[in-house]
Amino acid sequence: MNKILYLVPLLGLLGLIIMAFKSSWVKKQPAGTDKMQTLANHIREGALAFLNAEYKVLAIFVVIAGILLSIIASLVETTHWFIIISFVIGAFFSAVAGNIGMRIATAANVRTTEAARTSLPQALKISFTGGTVMGLGVAGLAVFGLSLLFSLLFIWFMDGQWTTNGVHDMTMVLEALAGFSLGAESIALFARVGGGIYTKAADVGADLVGKVEAGIPEDDPRNPATIADNVGDNVGDVAGMGADLFGSYVATVLASMVLGNYVIRDMGGSINDEFNGIGPILLPLVIAGLGIIFSIIGTFFIKIKDNTAKENQVQSALNLGNWSSIILTAVASLFLIPWMLPETMQMNFFGIGLKDVSSMNVFYAVLVGLAVGGLISFFTEYYTGLGKKPVLDIVQKSATGAATNIIAGLATGMISTFAPVLLFAGAIWGAYALAGFYGVAIAASAMMATTAMQLAIDAFGPIADNAGGIAEMSELPDEVRERTDILDSVGNTTAAIGKGFAIASAALTALALFAAYVTFTGIDGINIFKAEVLAALFIGGMIPVVFSALAMNSVGKAAMEMVKEVRRQFKEIPGIMEGTSKPEYGKCVDISTKAAIREMMLPGAITIISPVIIGFVMGPECLGSYMAGVAVSGVLWAIFQNNAGGAWDNAKKSFEAGVEIDGQMTFKGSEAHKAAVTGDTVGDPFKDTSGPSMNILIKLTCLVGLVIAPILGKIYQNDSSHQPHLNKAKTEINLETKHIGYSITTIKK
Numbered sequence: 001m002n003k004i005l006y007l008v009p010l011l012g013l014l015g016l017i018i019m020a021f022k023s024s025w026v027k028k029q030p031a032g033t034d035k036m037q038t039l040a041n042h043i044r045e046g047a048l049a050f051l052n053a054e055y056k057v058l059a060i061f062v063v064i065a066g067i068l069l070s071i072i073a074s075l076v077e078t079t080h081w082f083i084i085i086s087f088v089i090g091a092f093f094s095a096v097a098g099n100i101g102m103r104i105a106t107a108a109n110v111r112t113t114e115a116a117r118t119s120l121p122q123a124l125k126i127s128f129t130g131g132t133v134m135g136l137g138v139a140g141l142a143v144f145g146l147s148l149l150f151s152l153l154f155i156w157f158m159d160g161q162w163t164t165n166g167v168h169d170m171t172m173v174l175e176a177l178a179g180f181s182l183g184a185e186s187i188a189l190f191a192r193v194g195g196g197i198y199t200k201a202a203d204v205g206a207d208l209v210g211k212v213e214a215g216i217p218e219d220d221p222r223n224p225a226t227i228a229d230n231v232g233d234n235v236g237d238v239a240g241m242g243a244d245l246f247g248s249y250v251a252t253v254l255a256s257m258v259l260g261n262y263v264i265r266d267m268g269g270s271i272n273d274e275f276n277g278i279g280p281i282l283l284p285l286v287i288a289g290l291g292i293i294f295s296i297i298g299t300f301f302i303k304i305k306d307n308t309a310k311e312n313q314v315q316s317a318l319n320l321g322n323w324s325s326i327i328l329t330a331v332a333s334l335f336l337i338p339w340m341l342p343e344t345m346q347m348n349f350f351g352i353g354l355k356d357v358s359s360m361n362v363f364y365a366v367l368v369g370l371a372v373g374g375l376i377s378f379f380t381e382y383y384t385g386l387g388k389k390p391v392l393d394i395v396q397k398s399a400t401g402a403a404t405n406i407i408a409g410l411a412t413g414m415i416s417t418f419a420p421v422l423l424f425a426g427a428i429w430g431a432y433a434l435a436g437f438y439g440v441a442i443a444a445s446a447m448m449a450t451t452a453m454q455l456a457i458d459a460f461g462p463i464a465d466n467a468g469g470i471a472e473m474s475e476l477p478d479e480v481r482e483r484t485d486i487l488d489s490v491g492n493t494t495a496a497i498g499k500g501f502a503i504a505s506a507a508l509t510a511l512a513l514f515a516a517y518v519t520f521t522g523i524d525g526i527n528i529f530k531a532e533v534l535a536a537l538f539i540g541g542m543i544p545v546v547f548s549a550l551a552m553n554s555v556g557k558a559a560m561e562m563v564k565e566v567r568r569q570f571k572e573i574p575g576i577m578e579g580t581s582k583p584e585y586g587k588c589v590d591i592s593t594k595a596a597i598r599e600m601m602l603p604g605a606i607t608i609i610s611p612v613i614i615g616f617v618m619g620p621e622c623l624g625s626y627m628a629g630v631a632v633s634g635v636l637w638a639i640f641q642n643n644a645g646g647a648w649d650n651a652k653k654s655f656e657a658g659v660e661i662d663g664q665m666t667f668k669g670s671e672a673h674k675a676a677v678t679g680d681t682v683g684d685p686f687k688d689t690s691g692p693s694m695n696i697l698i699k700l701t702c703l704v705g706l707v708i709a710p711i712l713g714k715i716y717q718n719d720s721s722h723q724p725h726l727n728k729a730k731t732e733i734n735l736e737t738k739h740i741g742y743s744i745t746t747i748k749k
Contacts, residue, residue, distance in 0.1 A: 004282060004286060005147075005150075005151045005154070005282075006151070007286075007289070008143065008147035008151075008282075008285050008286055008288075008289045009143070009144050009147045009148045009151065011143060011289030011290065011292055011293065012139075012140045012141070012142070012143030012144030012145070012147060012148075012289060012292065013140070013144055014140075014292070014293075015136045015137075015139055015140030015143065015144075015292040015296070015452065016136065016137065016140035016141070016144065018136055018296055019100075019132075019133050019136035019137045019140060022129050022132055022133050022136070023104055023107075023133045025129065026104060026107060026108050026111060026126060026129050026130050026133065027107055027111075029111040029114070029115065029126055030111065030114045030115075031110050031111055031114060032110055032111070032113060032114035032117075032470075032474070033474065035474050036110050036113060036114065036470055036474045037110060039110070039221075039227075039470050039473050039474060040106065040109060040110035040470060042227050042585060043106055043109070043227060043230045043231050043234065043466065043470075044106035044107075046227060046228065046231035046589045047102050047106055047231050047234040047235050047239070048102075049589070049593060050195075050198060050231065050235045050589075050592075050593045050596065051098070051099060051102060051235065051239060053593055053597055054190065054191065054194050054596070054597060055095060057190075057597055057601075058091070058095070058187060058190055061186070061190070062087075062088060062091050062183070062186075065087065065182075065183075065186065065608075066084050066087060066088060069083055069084050069087055069179060069707070070084050072707065072708065072710075072711055080172050080175070080176050082153065082176045082179075083175060083176045083178065083179035083707075084179065085179075086149060086176050086177060086178075086179035086180040086183070087179035087180065087182055087183040088183060089145060089149070089180060089183065090145070090179065090180035090181060090182065090183025090184040090187075090250065091183035091184065091186060091187045092183075093141050093142070093145050093180075093183075093184065093246065094183065094184040094185075094186075094187035094188055094191070094243045094246050094247055095187050095191075095243065096137075096141060097137060097138045097141050097142075097242045097243055097246040098187075098191050098238075098239035098240065098242040098243035098246075099239065100133070100134060100137035100138075100141075100242065101133075101134035101137065101138070101238045101239055101241070101242035101459060102234050102235065102238050102239040102242075104130050104133040104134055104137075105130055105134070105233075105234050105238040105459065105462060105463050105466070106234055106466075107130070108126055108127060108129070108130025108133075108463045109130075109230075109463050109466035109467050109469075109470060110466075110467070110470055111126050112126045112127040112130070112463055112464060112466075112467035112484070112487075113467040113468075113470045113471050113474070113476070113480065113484065116467060116471065116480050116483040116484050116487075117476065117477075117480050119307060120304065120306075120307050120308075120309055120483045120486065120487075121303065121304045121305060121306070121307065121309070123464075123467070123483055123484065123487060124302075124303070124304055124314060124317075124460075124487060125303065127460045127463040127464045127467065127487055128299070128302055128318075128456060128457075128460045129299075130459065130460065130463045131455070131456040131457065131458065131459035131460035131461075131463060132299050132452075132456040134238065134242055134455055134456065134459040135295065135451065135452035135453060135454070135455035135456035135459065136292065136295070136296070136452050136456075137242070138242050138245055138246045138249065138451065138452070138455055139249065139288075139291070139292050139295065139451050139452035139455070140292060140452075141246065142184075142246055142249040142250050142253075142288070142451075143285070143288050143289050143292060145180065145250075146177065146180060146250055146253060146254070146285065146288075147285050147289070149176075149177060149180060150173065150177060150257070150285065153173040153176055153177070154170075154173055154278070170261045170278075170281070171261065171520075174254070174257055174258050174261060174281075175520075175707075175710065177254055177257070178254060178258075178703065178706050178707050179707070180250060180254075181247070181250045181251045181254045181703055182700075182703045182704065182707055184243075184246055184247040184250045184251070185247035185248075185250075185251060185696060185699055185700040185703055186604075186608065186700065187243055187247070188240075188243040188244045188246065188247035188248075188696050188700075189247075189603075189604050189607055189608075189693065189696045189697070189700055190600050190604050191239060191240045191243040191244070192236075192240040192241075192243065192244050192692055192693050192696055193551060193554075193600040193603050193604060193689065193693050194235075194240075194596040194597060194599075194600035195232070195235040195236035195237075195239055195240030195596070196236045196240060196551065196555075196685070196688050196689030196690070196692065196693065197551070197554045197555055197558055197592075197595060197596040197599050197600060197689055198228075198231075198232050198235050198236060198558075198592045198593065198595070198596035199229070199231075199232025199233060199235060199236035199237065199592075199688055199689075200232070200236070200555045200558075200559070200684045200685045200688055200689050201228075201232075201555055201558030201559045201561070201562050201591070201592045201595055201596070202225050202228035202229040202231070202232045202562060202588065202592045203229050203232060203681075203684050203688075204555065204559035204562065204563070204681055204684060204685075205225040205228075205229075205559055205562025205563050205565070205566050205588070206223055206225035206226055206228075206229045206562075206566070207677060207680070207681050207684075208559075208563055208681060209223075209225070209563055209566040209567055209570070210222075210223035210225065210226070210566065211677055212674060212677060212678070213567075214570065214577070215669075216577075217472055219468065219469035219470075219471075219472035219473055220472060220473070221472075221473040221475075221579075221583075222576050222577060222579060222583065223566070223583070224565065224566050224569045224570075224576075224583035224584060224585060224587070224588050225562055225565075225566050225588045226469065226473065226585070227585040227588065227589060228562070228585070228588040228589045228591070228592045229469070230465075230466050230469045230470075231589060231592070232592065233462040233465050233466055233469075234462060234466070235596075236688055236689075237459075237461070237462040237465075237495060237688065238459055238462050238463075240692075241455070241458060241459065241498065241692070242455070242459075244502060244692065244695070244696055245451055245454070245455050245498075245502060247696060247699065247700075248448065248451075248502055248505050248506065248509070248695060248696075248699060249288070249448050249451050251509055251513065251699045251702075251703060252284075252441075252444045252445050252447075252448045252505055252508075252509040252512075253284045253285060253288050253445055253448070255441045255444070255445075255509050255512035255513045255515075255516055256283070256284035256438070256441035256442050256444070256445045256512065257281045257282075257284055257285070258441075258512075258513075258516040258519070258520075258706075259436075259437050259438045259441045259512060259515060259516055259519075260278075260280030260281040260282075260283065260284070260438060260441075261280075261281055262347075262348065262438075262519060263280040263345050263346075263347055263438055279340040279341050279342070280341060280345070280438065282340065283336075283337065283340050283341065283362075283442065284441070284442060284445040286336060286340065287329070287333065287336070287366070287442075287445055287446055287449050288445065288448070288449055290329065290332050290336070290449070291325070291329055291448075291449025291450050291451065291452065292452055294324075294325040294328035294329050294332070294449075294450065294453075295325045295450050295451075295452035295453035295456070296452070297324065297325065297328060298321040298322065298324040298325030298328070298450070298453045299321060299453070299456065300321075301317070301320045301321040301324050302317050302318055302320065302321040303317060304317050309486070310486065311386055311387070311486055311489050311490050312387070314486060314487065314490045315381070315385070315490050315493065315494075318457050318490070318494060319377075321453060321457070322374075322377065322450070322453055322454070322457060323374065325450040325453045326370050326373060326374055326450055329366075329370060329446065329449050329450060330366070330367060330370050333363055333366045333367075333446065334363060337359050337360075337362050337363045337366065338359050338360070338363075341359040341362060342359065343358060343359055344356055344357070344358055344359075345357050345358075345359070347435060347436040347437075347438055348436065349432075349436050355436070357434075357435045357436065357438075357439075361434040361435045361439065362434070362435050362438070362439060362442055364434050365430075365431040365434045365435045365439035365440070365442050365443045365446075366442060366443060366446040367446075368427050368430050368431045368434070368439075368443045369427070369431070369442070369443030369444055369445065369446035369447040369508065370446050370447060371427070372423060372424070372427045372443070372447050372504055372508070373446075373447040373448075373450065373454075373501060373504065375423055376420060376423065376497075376500045376501060376504045377497045377500065377501065379416070379419045379420055379423070379500070380416075380420075380493075380496050380497045380499075380500035380642075380643065380646070381493055381496075381497060383412060383416040383496075383643045383646070383647060384492070384493050384496040384497075384643055384646030384647050384649075384650060385493045385650065386489045386490075386492070386493065386650045386653060386654065387654075390412045390416070390647055391647050391650045391651050391654065392654070392659075393408055393412070394408040394409055394412060394647055394648065394651040394676075394679065395651050395654050395655075395659050395661065395672075395676070396661060398651065398661075398672040398673070398675040398676045398679070399661045399662060399666070399672045399675075400675075401671075401675050402674075402675040402678035402679060404675075405648075405651070405675045405676055405678065405679040406678070406679050406682055409644050409647055409648045409651070409679050409682070409683060410644060412643065412644055412647045413639075413640040413641065413642075413643050413644025413645075413647070413686070414640055414644075416639060416640070416643035416644075416647075417636050417639045417640055420500070420503075420504070420639050421635065421636065421639070423504075424504065424507040424508070424635065427440075427443060427508065428440055428507075428508065428511055431443040431508075437511070437512060437515035440508055440511050440512050440515075441508075441509070441512030441515075443508055444505055444508035444509045444512060447501075447504065447505060447508065448505050454497075454498060454501050455498065457494045457497070457498065458494055458495055458497070458498030458499075458501075460487070460491060460494065461487075461488070461490070461491020461492065461494050461495045462491065462495070463491075464484055464487035464488045464490075464491045465488045465491060467484045467487070467488075468481055468484035468485055468487075468488050471484050485653075485656060485657075488653075489650065489653050492646060492649045492650050492653065493646065493650065495646070495687075496642055496643060496645075496646030496687065499638070499642040499646075499687070499691065499692045499695075500639070500642060500643075502692065502695045503635060503638040503639060503642070503694065503695045505695065506631075506634070506635065506638070506694070506695035506696075506698040506699055507631070507635050507698075509699055509702075510627070510631040510698050510699060510702050511631070513627075513699065513702035513703065513705075513706055514624065514627055514628065514631070514702060516706055516709075517623075517624060517627065517702065517705045517706050517709050518624060520706060520709035520710055520713060521620040521624075521709045521710075521712050521713040522713045523620050523621050523624065523713075526621055526624045526625050526628070527621070528625065530621070532618055532619075532622050533621055533622050533625045534625070535618075535622075536614055536618055536622035536623070536625040536626040536629070537625040537626065537628060537629040538629065539614070539626055539629065540625065540626035540627060540628060540629020540630040540631075540633070540701075541629035541630070541632065541633040542629075542633070543606070543607075543610060543629070543630050543633070543634075543697070543701075544630060544633045544634040544637045544638075544694055544697060544698075545633065545637065546606070547603050547606065547607065547690070547693065547694075547697055548637055548641065548690040548691075548694075550602055550603045550606070551603055551685065551689045551690035551693060552685050552686075552689070552690055554595070554599030554600070554603075554689075555684075555685040555689050556685075557595065557599065558591070558592065558595030558596065558599060561591050561595060562588060562591055562592065565587055565588055565591055566588065569583055569584060569587075603693070607696075607697050607700055607701065608700065608704060610626075610701075611623060611626060611627070611701050611704045611705050611708075612704060612708060614626045615705065615708055615712050616708075616712070619712070620709070620712040620713065620715075623705055623712065624705070626701075627701055627702050627705050630697065630698055630701045631698050631701075631702070634694045634695070634697055634698040635694070635698070637690075637691070637694050638691055638692070638694030638695055640691075641686040641687060641690055641691030641694070642686070642687050642691040642692065644683055644686050644687070645683035645684060645685075645686035645687020645688065645691060646683075646687050647683070648676075648679045648680045648682065648683030648686075648687075649680050649683060649684075649687065651676050651679065651680070652673070652676040652677055652679070652680040654676075655667060655668050655670065655672065655673040655676060656668050
């Protein structure tokens with residue numbers, strides 16, 4: 001067991017070492033002409049300026065949140081003061097994860113452009129390796145940080161030994177780890193929302209004034225917003241996404257560990273197994289660590305040989321690497337799970353009681369999670385992929401104007417919720433039938449095991465997008481932009497897949513965190529026939545809608561400032577359109593930075609404060625109902641917005657190579673293309689601001705609930721009006737501690 005405790009942090013450290021080697025390789029590649037490097041430096045400096053401004057604000061938030069956590073730790077005996085340190089470490093690691101991605105992306109973009117001058121395969125290799133650096137950085141930091149903290153706390157609190165009465169002590173360990181996850185998700189929320197507002201304010205300004213009004217290309221150096229637009233790709237789609245999936249990764253593994261603590265695993269009463277009784281708790285960490293290795297192996301399959309390759313060939317190469325890592329994880333789990341878990345365990349199925357569960361059932365739950373990860377990619381690619389029927393339908397509707405384009409895009413986003421929601425429902429149902437809530441949590445952990453690969457595929461898209469922008473601004477030959485556009489078009493689809501993957505993890509993880517919350521509070525269920533509980537459910541369902549509206553309005557406000565600034569420069573600076581004067585790029589960067597910092601505060605505050613108010617004012621049962629409402633509504637809004645935005649984007653891209661409408665080839669610059677640009681402008685904040693923030697909203701809501709659960713449980717137990725329910729729960733489960741310690745004697749009976 002001690003070897004495993006040491007091995008898992010080493011697997012995370014190995015991922016970070018490989019990341020360093022790959023980062024060094026990218027930076028050694030040729031960076032192009034002086035003009036290309038100057039443009040790349042402008043993008044890099046703008047991205048760093050935004051992150052520095054954002055992190056100064058978030059440092060204040062971390063201090064305030066740390067004070068509040070110290071109050072909770074002083075009131076509840078199962079919450080140790082170490083939760084504060086854990087929270088700060090989680091916040092710091094999340095910020096570092098995003099920073100790693102941003103730095104490598106701003107180094108890889110110009111090198112991808114230079115490679116595209118002669119070789120599409122080399123351009124793919126550089127852009128994907130840049131994405132791999134981000135993926136390994138996120139996964140490596142998550143596994144290293146979480147496993148190292150767990151090992152230290154396990155030795156500190158429990159002397160490295162789990163006993164049948166040790167559930168109480170392990171609860172303290174896991175509650176302290178919840179601080180790590182809370183810190184990670186908190187920073188992720190602000191990074192995702194702030195980055196999304198930044199990038200879309202710049203993008204909308206560049207599109208509406210530059211492309212639609214002035215009739216110049218998106219990345220034309222005459223467009224004052226073009227540097228801000230390219231900066232936005234990094235702070236939103238790279239730094240924001242890195243922090244996002246770091247938080248998702250940690251929350252998913254933590255939920256499995258919490259529920260693993262309540263698995264009754266020694267049917268004969270003996271705890272002298274090889275893992276000292278903590279196999280169910282340690283398993284998700286080990287799967288995550290091995291997932292890093294399999295993701296590294298999967299990267300070797302991603303390559304193309306033909307310099308004339310098309311989008312489908314590049315997408316096929318990415319799919320091969322993705323499925324390779326998924327299959328390797330499944331094969332390893334077949335041997336790992338019987339080794340780490342007892343042959344038979346007992347798990348609590350809510351409303352039913354204790355049931356026998358075999359270790360093979362847990363393996364089948366892992367397969368369910370891996371299948372969800374693969375199938376969500378398939379569904380997302382279908383609804384957002386270039387050349388797929390939904391995108392082509394939007395293209396056809398563009399012929400009759402922007403209104404019909406927007407109607408088609410909205411309909412595509414709405415109908416795209418059908419298959420994923422059925423997939424999530426089937427996965428939750430199946431995994432629960434196999435191994436209870438632990439099965440649902442371990443399914444989510446298995447799906448997130450290949451996060452390094454998923455994030456590498458996702459992050460290569462913004463790198464390719466920046467590479468195309470640099471090619472355009474550097475006035476390189478058309479064939480260079482054609483090659484980067486191939487990568488960029490695939491990147492639009494992979495970005496949508498990455499967001500689908502994140503929301504799939506949110507759907508499964510939310511249920512696992514929800515179960516952990518119920519366990520920590522000690523409530524015996526959630527009865528929606530109570531008026532106050534049903535009211536909380538409706539409030540929870542409303543929050544994602546309001547959150548989306550706030551994010552969209554924030555983009556609109558910032559975009560208006562950007563549009564006015566771009567128009568001012570076109571009007572007041574002579575020679576911009578002739579190319580004899582240089583636009584004032586810095587002012588546009590400054591507008592996006594200030595707007596993002598200002599506008600991200602309200603959505604973030606609502607996410608964190610609302611569950612606290614609901615919990616303390618309405619009670620733990622109402623907070624559980626609120627969490628359920630946020631999860632269900634948030635999943636639907638996320639899928640709808642992500643897929644609608646991705647489909648609109650690729651519909652616009654379809655015109656760049658030419659597309660047939662009513663028997664005639666239609667190209668960039670046509671009226672149909674202008675309609676598609678308008679649709680894409682609507683879809684941009686959908687897919688890059690409000691949509692991807694939903695999965696963080698869901699998990700952060702559940703994590704806040706989990707952190708305050710012990711104090712709510714304490715209040716709940718002291719409330720005489722709830723005692724009959726509590727006594728009933730104690731009778732049914734035979735509580736031996738305040739947090740569900742199981743009696744071996746009762747089990748034997």
